[in-house]
Amino acid sequence: xxxxxxxxxxxxxxxxxxxxxxxxxxxxxxxxxxxxxxxxxxxxxxxxxxxxxxxxxxxxxxxxxxxxxxxxxxxxxxxxxxxxxxxxxxxxxxxxxxxxxxxxxxxxxxxxxxxxxxxxxxxxxxxxxxxxxxxxxxxxxxxxxxxxxxxxxxxxxxxxxxxxxxxxxxxxxxxxxxxxxxxxxxxxxxxxxxxxxxxxxxxxxxxxxxxxxxxxxxxxxxxxxxxxxxxxxxxxxxxxxxxxxxxxxxxxxxxxxxxxxxxxxxxxxxxxxxxxxxxxxxxxxx
Amino acid sequence: xxxxxxxxxxxxxxxxxxxxxxxxxxxxxxxxxxxxxxxxxxxxxxxxxxxxxxxxxxxxxxxxxxxxxxxxxxxxxxxxxxxxxxxxxxxxxxxxxxxxxxxxxxxxxxxxxxxxxxxxxxxxxxxxxxxxxxxxxxxxxxxxxxxxxxxxxxxxxxxxxxxxxxxxxxxxxxxxxxxxxxxxxxxxxxxxxxxxxxxxxxxxxxxxxxxxxxxxxxxxxxxxxxxxxxxxxxxxxxxxxxxxxxxxxxxxxxxxxxxxxxxxxxxxxxxxxxxxxxxxxxxxxx
Numbered sequence: 001x002x003x004x005x006x007x008x009x010x011x012x013x014x015x016x017x018x019x020x021x022x023x024x025x026x027x028x029x030x031x032x033x034x035x036x037x038x039x040x041x042x043x044x045x046x047x048x049x050x051x052x053x054x055x056x057x058x059x060x061x062x063x064x065x066x067x068x069x070x071x072x073x074x075x076x077x078x079x080x081x082x083x084x085x086x087x088x089x090x091x092x093x094x095x096x097x098x099x100x101x102x103x104x105x106x107x108x109x110x111x112x113x114x115x116x117x118x119x120x121x122x123x124x125x126x127x128x129x130x131x132x133x134x135x136x137x138x139x140x141x142x143x144x145x146x147x148x149x150x151x152x153x154x155x156x157x158x159x160x161x162x163x164x165x166x167x168x169x170x171x172x173x174x175x176x177x178x179x180x181x182x183x184x185x186x187x188x189x190x191x192x193x194x195x196x197x198x199x200x201x202x203x204x205x206x207x208x209x210x211x212x213x214x215x216x217x218x219x220x221x222x223x224x225x226x227x228x229x230x231x232x233x234x235x236x237x238x239x240x241x242x243x244x245x246x247x248x249x250x251x252x253x254x255x256x257x258x259x260x261x262x263x264x265x266x267x268x269x270x271x272x273x274x275x276x277x278x279x280x281x282x283x284x285x286x
Numbered sequence: 287x288x289x290x291x292x293x294x295x296x297x298x299x300x301x302x303x304x305x306x307x308x309x310x311x312x313x314x315x316x317x318x319x320x321x322x323x324x325x326x327x328x329x330x331x332x333x334x335x336x337x338x339x340x341x342x343x344x345x346x347x348x349x350x351x352x353x354x355x356x357x358x359x360x361x362x363x364x365x366x367x368x369x370x371x372x373x374x375x376x377x378x379x380x381x382x383x384x385x386x387x388x389x390x391x392x393x394x395x396x397x398x399x400x401x402x403x404x405x406x407x408x409x410x411x412x413x414x415x416x417x418x419x420x421x422x423x424x425x426x427x428x429x430x431x432x433x434x435x436x437x438x439x440x441x442x443x444x445x446x447x448x449x450x451x452x453x454x455x456x457x458x459x460x461x462x463x464x465x466x467x468x469x470x471x472x473x474x475x476x477x478x479x480x481x482x483x484x485x486x487x488x489x490x491x492x493x494x495x496x497x498x499x500x501x502x503x504x505x506x507x508x509x510x511x512x513x514x515x516x517x518x519x520x521x522x523x524x525x526x527x528x529x530x531x532x533x534x535x536x537x538x539x540x541x542x543x544x545x546x547x548x549x550x551x552x553x554x555x556x557x558x559x560x561x562x563x564x565x566x567x568x569x570x571x572x
Contacts, residue, residue, distance in 0.1 A: 014455075103453075104452075106449075107453050108399060108400035108401055108402070108449055108453065109397065109398070109399050109400070109419070109449060109450050109453035109454060110397070110398050110399075110400070111395065111396070111397055111454070112395070112396050112398065113394060113395050114394035114395070114396070115394055116394070133395070137454055138453075138454055138455050141454055141455040141456060142455045163392075163394055163395060164395050166390075167389075167393050167394065167395035167424075168395060168397070168423055168424060168427055169300075169424050169427040169428045170427060
């Protein structure tokens with residue numbers, strides 16, 4: 001884990017990327033990000049560094065995965081700070097392309113994943129996962145990494161990307177890393193910066209709701225409706241929280257469950273708005 | 287063009303393909319086919335052989351690009367004959383996978399191209415080009431060829447595949463080769479085998495209509511409507527021909543034209559049914 005610090009090289013174009021990666025030592029580990037890096041990203045980078053001879057992070061706020069233009073505009077950006085964090089994490093290369101470098105003029109192709117992309121975030125944010133699958137397919141192709149690292153906080157995103165890479169025969173392995181949290185349980189997210197102080201104080205309700213669902217299950221309850229109810233009760237007790245959905249789904253297909261069977265992986269997940277800021281979190285079972 | 291004959295190796299699985307391609311001499315040239323090989327495919331293979339150190343052909347009747355199940359079922363197949371042709375053309379490797387080898391259980395990803403895939407064949411055959419773009423993305427990824435060879439007879443297919451490969455940053459070059467024809471002008475197609483004798487005798491009307499359009503243009507006519515009219519007149523004079531469309535479009539975007547400007551590439555194209563058999567052909571201008 002304590003790699004020798006090497007200088008971080010920042011790349012802006014495909015040509016620079018191609019030249020830089022030629023002949024680098026393998027395996028190559030990739031951490032794709034939208035910037036505004038936090039401790040969660042640092043965990044991904046540390047794992048990538050530990051498991052690979054060479055590491056690369058990407059910083060690209062992908063316009064195609066924002067279903068609302070305003071959300072894209074207000075997404076927080078600070079490239080200088082992000083590059084300093086990558087250097088501090090001893091990442092070898094940072095690819096920070098302009099939008100036209102990923103989507104050249106006339107770009108007109110979409111990669112879409114079926115069933116697993118449809119519920120939850122897919123239903124709430126039309127076009128979101130097409131944007132994700134498309135940009136990740138391009139980044140995987142451009143970079144040719146052996147392994148890629150994503151946060152488990154975006155659980156559905158991990159499933160969508162894994163399905164896409166498997167189906168399109170892209171050999172980059174997709175690795176999910178545990179969600180990193182604040183001491184009060186709030187999952188780290190670049191969007192947390194938008195929370196007003198009272199919203200920030202209320203935001204741990206997501207984690208409390210998920211733990212209430214888990215507790216109901218651990219107490220022997222197997223009805224998914226009862227587990228949802230336990231989560232819902234916690235959320236509705238918080239006046240600032242505007243719940244979007246509460247889900248108890250199959251952990252592989254994201255189909256909503258009737259019964260939570262002991263041996264089958266399940267995923268408790270939820271989305272909640274605080275004012276204009278939308279947060280998500282999840283808890284895998286068992 | 288007269289390559290030393292080497293044995294052709296037939297591969298059925300991804301694992302066999304990976305093992306076979308490891309360490310082969312580059313550049314690698316790919317000829318993707320749906321089998322039932324004819325002189326047109328031979329021309330593609332000869333060109334691939336002339337331009338590359340190693341050659342591979344694929345034989346895969348792709349169920350996802352048939353918008354009608356009956357059309358998929360009746361598509362002609364003869365693997366033994368196809369393999370003999372590949373051997374005769376001194377192709378190094380033939381990849382002839384089962385459907386589940388390309389689309390494993392749970393497959394659920396679609397690659398779709400926008401504007402250039404929408405008119406003409408895209409409008410007539412819903413889902414067709416999504417099937418094409420998806421399977422070619424997978425084959426390109428599995429094979430990693432430097433160059434791929436397609437027939438200009440499927441002009442829109444060439445544009446769709448080129449757009450897909452460019453957008454997804456797949457480095458396989460897409461090369462279109464001139465249409466090969468029978469002496470009477472009929473473009474070679476695996477579907478020609480379905481024509482009854484009287485339909486076969488009538489089928490050169492596609493070529494005659496295209497040449498009538500070209501002649502009208504060469505005589506100085508620049509109105510696209512007049513060029514379409516010239517093609518239409520020839521088609522409607524043939525009682526067995528049931529025209530589906532007649533098009534005079536921009537050669538890059540396939541947008542229908544008002545005027546055919548001298549320096550801009552244009553594409554005359556048409557689709558015609560003879561009984562249950564649907565044929566297409568085209569003529570690029572200038």
